[in-house]
Amino acid sequence: MANRFDAYGSSSPDAPRSANDQMPNAPHEAEGPLAKEASGANGGAVPDEQHSPAPASMETEASTLGRVHEPQRLHPMTLFQRVLTSLPAVLAFILIPVVTSSNSESWSSLIFAVLYGVLALPAIVLQYYRFSYRITPKQVVIQSGVFNRQNRSIPIERVQNIQIEQSLLARIFGIAKVKLETAGSSSTEGVLEYVGLDKAHEIRQAVRSFQRSRKSAPSTAGASSADASEAEAGVTRTQADPEAATETHAETLFEMPLARVLLAGAFRFSLLYIAVVFSVLQFFDVEAIVDWFLRSRGMLEGVTTALAASPWLSALAGILVAALFGWVTGIFITLNRYYGFRLWLEEDKLRKRHGLLTVTEGTIPLGKVQTLIVRTNPLMRWFGWYTLEVQTVGVDVDEQGHRTIVPFAQHGRVMELARRVRSFDLPDTFHSVSPLTVRRAAVRYTFGVLALVVPAAYFWPADWWMPGGYAAPWYGLLLLPLLYGFGYLQYRFHGYDVRDEGFYVRRGVFSQYLWIMPTEKHHVFYTAASVFQRRLKLSTLFVDTAGAAAFAYPEVVDLPAPEAQSRLQQLERRFRTLYHERIERATGSASTRLSPEERPSLPTEHTPLQAADAPPQDGSQND
Amino acid sequence: MVFMERSTADYTSDDAAQSSEAPSTSPASVEPAPTESPGEEATLHALDPSIKSIWMIKIAGYSAFLVFAVLFYDLTHFFGGTWLPFGVSTGIVFLLSALYAYVWPRLRYRSWGFELGSEELYLEHGVLNHVRTVVPLRRVQHLDVSQDLLEREFGLGRLIVHTAGSRSSDVIIPGLVLAEAERIRDEVRRFILEDPLMEDPV
Numbered sequence: 049m050a051n052r053f054d055a056y057g058s059s060s061p062d063a064p065r066s067a068n069d070q071m072p073n074a075p076h077e078a079e080g081p082l083a084k085e086a087s088g089a090n091g092g093a094v095p096d097e098q099h100s101p102a103p104a105s106m107e108t109e110a111s112t113l114g115r116v117h118e119p120q121r122l123h124p125m126t127l128f129q130r131v132l133t134s135l136p137a138v139l140a141f142i143l144i145p146v147v148t149s150s151n152s153e154s155w156s157s158l159i160f161a162v163l164y165g166v167l168a169l170p171a172i173v174l175q176y177y178r179f180s181y182r183i184t185p186k187q188v189v190i191q192s193g194v195f196n197r198q199n200r201s202i203p204i205e206r207v208q209n210i211q212i213e214q215s216l217l218a219r220i221f222g223i224a225k226v227k228l229e230t231a232g233s234s235s236t237e238g239v240l241e242y243v244g245l246d247k248a249h250e251i252r253q254a255v256r257s258f259q260r261s262r263k264s265a266p267s268t269a270g271a272s273s274a275d276a277s278e279a280e281a282g283v284t285r286t287q288a289d290p291e292a293a294t295e296t297h298a299e300t301l302f303e304m305p306l307a308r309v310l311l312a313g314a315f316r317f318s319l320l321y322i323a324v325v326f327s328v329l330q331f332f333d334v335e336a337i338v339d340w341f342l343r344s345r346g347m348l349e350g351v352t353t354a355l356a357a358s359p360w361l362s363a364l365a366g367i368l369v370a371a372l373f374g375w376v377t378g379i380f381i382t383l384n385r386y387y388g389f390r391l392w393l394e395e396d397k398l399r400k401r402h403g404l405l406t407v408t409e410g411t412i413p414l415g416k417v418q419t420l421i422v423r424t425n426p427l428m429r430w431f432g433w434y435t436l437e438v439q440t441v442g443v444d445v446d447e448q449g450h451r452t453i454v455p456f457a458q459h460g461r462v463m464e465l466a467r468r469v470r471s472f473d474l475p476d477t478f479h480s481v482s483p484l485t486v487r488r489a490a491v492r493y494t495f496g497v498l499a500l501v502v503p504a505a506y507f508w509p510a511d512w513w514m515p516g517g518y519a520a521p522w523y524g525l526l527l528l529p530l531l532y533g534f535g536y537l538q539y540r541f542h543g544y545d546v547r548d549e550g551f552y553v554r555r556g557v558f559s560q561y562l563w564i565m566p567t568e569k570h571h572v573f574y575t576a577a578s579v580f581q582r583r584l585k586l587s588t589l590f591v592d593t594a595g596a597a598a599f600a601y602p603e604v605v606d607l608p609a610p611e612a613q614s615r616l617q618q619l620e621r622r623f624r625t626l627y628h629e630r631i632e633r634a635t636g637s638a639s640t641r642l643s644p645e646e647r648p649s650l651p652t653e654h655t656p657l658q659a660a661d662a663p664p665q666d667g668s669q670n671d
Numbered sequence: 672m673v674f675m676e677r678s679t680a681d682y683t684s685d686d687a688a689q690s691s692e693a694p695s696t697s698p699a700s701v702e703p704a705p706t707e708s709p710g711e712e713a714t715l716h717a718l719d720p721s722i723k724s725i726w727m728i729k730i731a732g733y734s735a736f737l738v739f740a741v742l743f744y745d746l747t748h749f750f751g752g753t754w755l756p757f758g759v760s761t762g763i764v765f766l767l768s769a770l771y772a773y774v775w776p777r778l779r780y781r782s783w784g785f786e787l788g789s790e791e792l793y794l795e796h797g798v799l800n801h802v803r804t805v806v807p808l809r810r811v812q813h814l815d816v817s818q819d820l821l822e823r824e825f826g827l828g829r830l831i832v833h834t835a836g837s838r839s840s841d842v843i844i845p846g847l848v849l850a851e852a853e854r855i856r857d858e859v860r861r862f863i864l865e866d867p868l869m870e871d872p873v
Binding site: 627 | 790791797799800801802803804805806807809810834835836837838840842866867868
């Protein structure tokens with residue numbers, strides 16, 4: 049019974065669209081964006097579209113790119129790499145019992161060693177032999193799994209981003225990790241871990257050229273021979289000399305010399321080392337360290353006595369040391385990440401390459417940029433430095449959907465580069481939200497602080513620290529004026545503007561954001577008003593874009609309700625106008641509807657549903 | 672700090688999350704959402720009234736767990752001392768749950784409204800956090816009509832509109848008569864099919 053809904057409801061709108069478009073490969077499209085199938089015992093049963101009648105262009109490409117077209121194994125070095133990376137965990141299991149305790153438990157390490165030899169090593173080998181990938185003109189097929197065979201096919205035009213990553217170890221072995229990212233999934237869809245570096249570049253070339261030929265095929269109806277030869281020429285050229293082909297089109301947009309990277313790091317503060325310290329402490333015996341420290345006390349005598357003598361000074365020194373550590377860590381992290389940063393434009397794609405230990409190479413098609421984000425913080429802003437990020441849909445887990453394309457540059461340069469990505473007209477002045485937001489912030493902070501202070505003060509033991517006869521938590525109330533000031537600053541830094549080409553939102557005090565959201569990338573428009581906001585006739589306005597991060601969201605908080613409503617309508621109108629113009633350009637008339645004879649038919653019209661005419665109870669209850 | 676304060680849109684948590692909202696969130700103090708601008712609001716469609724019964728049954732079901740837990744406490748006092756006469760805590764919790772189950776569906780029903788425009792789907796809902804949503808139809812990725820067991824008994828369905836947006840990519844209209852839900856789904860589908868522009872969804 050429930051299948052009735054699935055049959056009509058959940059098929060993606062792509063299927064009828066492509067059928068409507070006379071695409072030669074419509075049946076494959078109809079499988080949906082990502083056809084995943086587990087084909088139990090007969091793992092070899094790949095839906096083989098090689099034998100299906102393919103247009104001439106596809107055939108020729110298949111022959112020129114035969115090396116990728118056939119099912120491929122990963123690079124053999126993968127085996128070695130996997131064993132090597134699995135070793136630290138194994139060694140920890142094997143060695144910890146030996147190191148920490150007596151002989152009685154050391155047999156467990158023996159068991160672990162045997163288990164590793166019997167189970168893990170064959171698993172690694174089997175995994176390697178059961179993993180294969182191939183790239184056809186229509187899709188990327190990845191087969192994997194030892195017991196549970198997985199057969200994943202990613203339609204080629206869905207691949208948004210191909211990222212090539214090389215960790216230090218991979219660079220030593222000359223291998224690379226290839227990540228295929230698609231829209232609409234929150235994680236990387238296909239990972240090839242690892243292939244040879246030259247193979248990785250070959251894969252990217254193949255996918256891109258297939259995408260190009262697919263894009264051009266439907267436009268000239270029936271895949272004309274000119275198209276085919278052009279596509280073929282493009283493929284053979286890139287095959288012959290991939291590097292030369294990329295160099296001729298490339299235009300370098302932004303580069304960071306070492307000094308700039310270090311400067312960028314100096315503005316970055318990281319507390320990552322604390323996590324490292326804690327994780328190290330888990331593996332070592334804290335008591336042993338303290339013991340060692342006490343024994344070596346002779347050398348540190350002077351320092352420790354000085355620290356004990358003046359606790360305030362030692363606290364200050366501790367904070368300074370922690371800050372220094374954070375500063376140095378920040379420099380190292382930035383250096384590791386952005387060393388040798390280069391951003392270049394290749395036809396309509398942004399490409400970037402950076403990294404010291406792990407070299408990352410990524411591609412961002414300009415059309416897939418959803419939102420531009422200009423970031424800074426008060427310190428960076430004081431010196432005029434800004435960061436430019438773009439929001440894309442193929443979410444990279446490491447960067448949370450935001451890709452930094454200019455890590456560190458002066459304001460003018462950032463804006464110039466941002467305009468290369470997408471033209472926009474930055475408003476000179478932003479509209480403010482309602483000043484009532486300061487009042488709301490004050491109320492919120494007051495209650496927040498009271499909720500912390502009052503219980504703490506109530507349960508504060510009488511023999512603890514009570515300066516001036518009051519329990520220490522009461523002094524937390526002194527923070528309130530600071531928080532009120534912060535609330536005012538939040539109001540001052542919050543602004544927005546609605547323009548023809550996009551929606552602009554500015555927000556944040558310590559981490560200052562400017563979102564530039566082009567109208568054509570708007571998705572859903574919202575206003576929301578909580579109980580407290582309704583009392584003051586305020587509303588929050590926001591525009592959803594694809595791939596936006598969950599934190600730091602471009603909301604316009606506490607607009608006067610009528611203004612929020614009219615802005616909502618204005619945004620929707622702009623969006624509508626934009627598409628009407630496009631439709632007019634494409635078809636010659638502004639109508640969004642086809643004429644009756646052009647109308648495609650819905651599946652529901654072919655098979656009359658009982659539910660449509662019978663009372664719904666009958667259709668749904670008898671089962 | 673500020674954006675944490677606004678609770679996320681609550682229509683995705685139709686059934687499950689309601690149980691976590693304690694009955695003490697006195698719904699009586701909540702003013703029903705006023706509809707200010709007259710233009711669009713006047714023509715808003717309401718949900719099918721029997722959705723109130725469904726919500727009430729669901730809330731009653733979830734609060735039954737709470738009542739039973741308190742009853743267990745009342746009977747045993749976790750095998751410790753007692754300071755309340757038998758039945759007081761159970762009675763209070765039962766009354767509050769009953770009040771909640773009676774009032775909340777009505778408030779929620781009154782806060783709901785939707786309208787299928789020529790090129791967009793407009794909807795508003797939410798008792799505590801009143802959200803108005805405009806979904807341009809050409810942004811719809813795909814559509815589902817679904818029923819759970821209870822909804823099937825009442826002949827209702829819910830329309831789930833998937834978009835590529837990030838924060839709440841599913842827009843759900845519950846409590847539609849099944850045929851109505853299917854009609855809206857087909858209308859939205861028709862719009863998408865007839866859209867002369869062939870563009871990538873994102």
